[in-house]
Amino acid sequence: MPPDRAIYPGFRFPAEIISHAVWLYHVFSLSLRDVELILAERGITVTHESIRQWGLRFGADFARKLRRRRPKPGDTWHLDEVFLRINGVLHYLWRAVDQHGVVLDILIQDRRNASAAKRFFKRLLAGLKYKPKRIVTDGLRSYGAARREILPDVRHRTSRYLNNRAENSHRPTRRRERQMQRFKSPEHAQRFLSSHAIIYGHFRPRRHLMTADQYRRTRAKAFRVRRQETCVQLPA
Template sequence: MTPEPATYPGYRFPAEIISHAVWLHHVFSLSLRDVELILAERGIDVTHESIRQWCLRFGPHFARRMRRRRPKPGDTWHVDEVYLKINGMLHYLWRAVDQHGVVLDILVQSRRNATAAKRFFKRLLAGLKFKPSRIVTDGLRSYGVAQRELLPEVKHRTSRYLNNRAENSHQPTRRRERQMQRFKSPGQAQRFLSSHAMIYGHFRPRRHLMTAGQYRRARGKAFQVWREETCVQIAG
């Protein structure tokens, strides 16, 4: 007997369709209108505005669930910041990844001074609930101030060459920034990129370190976790 499709209270479309739309928008560089077109080809008549509301409502929720299911991050933080131009003003996207390239957290701020660095470190400590054994950053002095005040016992390495993992993790953000024709506000950037980092990263294992069989198993596990956490029921 085929089970009834899972639904979200107050939404007329099944959970499988809503979660699939959110998945398409975050995992691939697709606009809301692109997702609308893909769904239309499948016979699903939904507007891009509805998809926008789905992503705003469920994207952060799915991202939190993905965060809870991920393995414990490594004990080395690679921290870096990159500028974002929002409404003609410079803002900075602070990002931390572990030694395996897994995104730990992101934070959009208007400054890149010591206060901003300390705010980001406090956010990391509160979210991860453990301290690293080592921090790797570029030469920005703000990191040193934050490390000495908040993590004085942690080793701190400063090298632009050792920090490639953090710098490379900015690339998906740059692609989405171009596709979305820049972010409209700091709040929008924070909401989208927080969800994007978790959902996108969930489906991007380090393939170059895996055999074909290992990658297929990791990919299958990623889909299984996604279905479980987004309450999608598979007909059987």
């Protein structure tokens, strides 16, 4: 192993291998064993359990760094909730995206009443330090109650037809849910999806709105940020 290759303290594999495994797991609909197989084809012998530990250890940290580097979100937020069945119990995944489709935050809760909506609003505001000018939701009354108490000056539009951005952002979650054969616990779902939403979105810009040249520049920037934040060094 070259002496100048970046490493993580306490881990025998170099940073580029660990970060590449975490990247594969979050950006593509791959299982842990799929990632293990891809690395094995490249001559890297590592177990799927090690990859799982890498995801837990570095996935959330990588997502936090990407979140800090994101530009200020748009001033229109789209909020939606979708059900998740975890161990036979119904839970709800609350999600907020801006008008550009960028995921702002997610929260797993076992209710979708006014208290749950308020909790989600508070989490959003605490994490972003910023208030929108307008929010768009479906017809769930819990949003109105939370908005009147927490965001009284923000305009609120309710429409099942204007909230496609939030609804479409659930699709990667559904794919991962099927791939992982459902989540094992609410804590597991929260931990994984919080990281997945940020990492997946970082490498999946709205390509249909870009020219080929714009997309390539955006993609190159995403890879450059990844290398910087995971301490991966490129060969000279």
